[in-house]
Amino acid sequence: MGRRLHHWLPLLVPTLVFVVLLGSWEWAVAQGWLRRLLFPPPTKLFASAVELARDGVPLGKTLLDHLLITIARIFGGFAAAVALAIPLGLVIGASPFLDRMMAPIVGFCRSVATLSLLPLALVWFGIGEASKIFLIGYGCFWVMLSNVIAAMRLVDPVLLRAARTMDTKPLRTFTHVVLPAALPRIAAGARIALGVGFMVIVGAEMIGTTMGLGALIMEARTFYRTDVTMVGMVTIGLLGLAISLSLSQLERRLMPWMPAHSGAGP
Amino acid sequence: MRDVPSQGQAFVADARPGVPAIDIQGVGKTFATDPVGTAPVLGSIDLSIRDNEFVVLLGRSGCGKTTLLNIVAGLEAPTSGQVLVAGRPVTGPGGGKGMVFQQNALFPWLTARANVMFAAENRGLGRGEATLLASDLLRLVGLEGVDAKYPAELSGGMQQRVAIARALALDPAILLMDEPFGALDEITRNEMQDELLRVWQARQKTVLFVTHSIWEALMLADRVVVLASRPGRIVLEQEISALRPRSRSSLPLVALHEAIWEALRER
Secondary structure (H helix, E strand, O other), rough: OOHHHHHHHHHHHHHHHHHHHHHHHHHHHOOOOOOOOOOOHOOOOOHHHHHHHHOOOOOOOOOOHHHHHHHHHHHHHHHHHHHHHHHHHHHHHHOHHHHHHHHHHHHHHHHHHHHHHHHHHHHHOOOOOOHHHHHHHHHHHHHHHHHEEEEEEEEHHHHHHHHHHHOOOHHHHHHHHHHOOOOOOOOHHHHHHHHHHHHHHHHHHHHHOOOOHHHHHHHHHHHOHHHHHHHHHHHHHHHHHHHHHHHHHHHHHHEEEEEEEEOOOO | OOOOOOOOHHHHHHOOOOOOEEEEEEEEEEOOOOOOOOOEEEEEEEEEEEEOEEEEEEEOOOOOOHHHHHHOOOOOOOOOOEEEOEEEEEEOOOEEEEEEEOOOOOOOOOOOHHHHHHHHHHHOHHHHHHHHHHHHHHHOOOOOOOOOOOOOOOHHHHHHHHHHHHHHHOOOEEEEEOOOOOOOOOOHHHHHHHHHHHHHHOOOOOEEEOOOOHHHHHHOEEEEEEOOOEEEEEEEEOOOOOOOOOOOHHHHHHHHHHHHHHHHOOO
16 A cells, blocks of 8 residues: 555645646636636636647647747757767767867857847848757757767766776777766756757747747737647647656667656756 | 695796795885975885795885875886886886775676676686686685676675785786775674685685784784885784684784884884
8 A cells, every 4th residue: 555655646646736736727717716818727728739739820820830830940950969979078078188179169159049039130140940940049049059068077087997807999999988977967957958949939939930839929919828838838848848757768778777757847 | 735736827937036925125105295304104115025925014004005006006017116027117007917906896786796807807708708707716715696786786895805806817916915905894804804815715815915903814824924114114014824714813923913013103
């Protein structure tokens, strides 16, 4: 009994909190304490979600269409950033000299709020896909790069000494010791970078496009469709949760020696 | 107790009569970060270790015993003097010098067996041979049924057993051990000392073992070398002829404990 409760509690409590929250919201709107237009109740949101998924708002584009476009943009920018940041970070992180040289540049570029580059991105890449992927890529890249560099710098020196006392060849030391030792932090970096991608996407989609969850949220504003905005928010949240859970699965496969990740947080 | 038939014959061909297994000649060490005027970590150490001898370096923290071990291992360079292993100067780590560290230095992403195989494969063994050797060595250090476990799933004592098996997989002529049981509880520690003696008697290695535990030194050593700090120097060398397994209550050992304690306390 105690064991089963222990097993179900982590699922039960959030569900209960969620249900109570939604219930009181619905009730508050029905009582007239919350204005229907500003705080559309959960039942209305559900109806809107069905409407969005079936008929689409606006222009006959369904929720799935918006979702897929957003996913494509996030992964485009994220994949490009990761593909660039990992080799670069490995090289920079392997050399204390390069690391010291790059630290101010990485620190500076990382601190520039990605969305402040939006006007520049529009000028450079136009209002098409390129500017959105650039913005997401930019945000992900610097976070990823600094994490890969840190992962390399923080490889436990005892492991490297152990490798040296075992006559390990330099290439084998890199592929069989340094890389696996750095992998957990690199994976954590990818997780954080993906989070940044999610923060950037909505902003990036607010200008110059009618497609994508960010655009959907923005468009809804012009039609006073608070419900659509909220459905868009929830969809982004669910997408983030789904990706986070799949990342946990991937990490468990890649790093079976590491304790499992809860799926929450970076 | 030393007449147990040896299985590790590889190094015997290597050993030349009259040439010490390890010859430390006037080794001194000064750190670049030392303030001007401080005594060096190691003054000028001379120490000669015979084949298959079990020598324990004993001293308080900061006496330079680990530095000396690292110099023998080739992980650090001496400021003066040199170390010869089987007559040849040490220029770097590896090359028949197995090492066991105080902290868990196992690769956390490899299972116990894969950790041992890593060392075996480094000296050119194929996967099949390496697997067999790893299983043999894990059994030798008293581990059964943990081959597929990751280091994080093992207790501290088990981890150090795997580390010993990994060092043995290199088939080294000498085994360097830097407070390998320092992080273990006393009960496990005593067990591990017995296990180490068993393995040493089965495999016949020259062992240089660093500790700050007088009793550990007395239980293990053929010869205890007591170091004092700044400048790091040898203040006592004590042969221990008592047969193994030794008892902590044997009177000669208790007397030796007293003598070593005096030597340590004076500095």
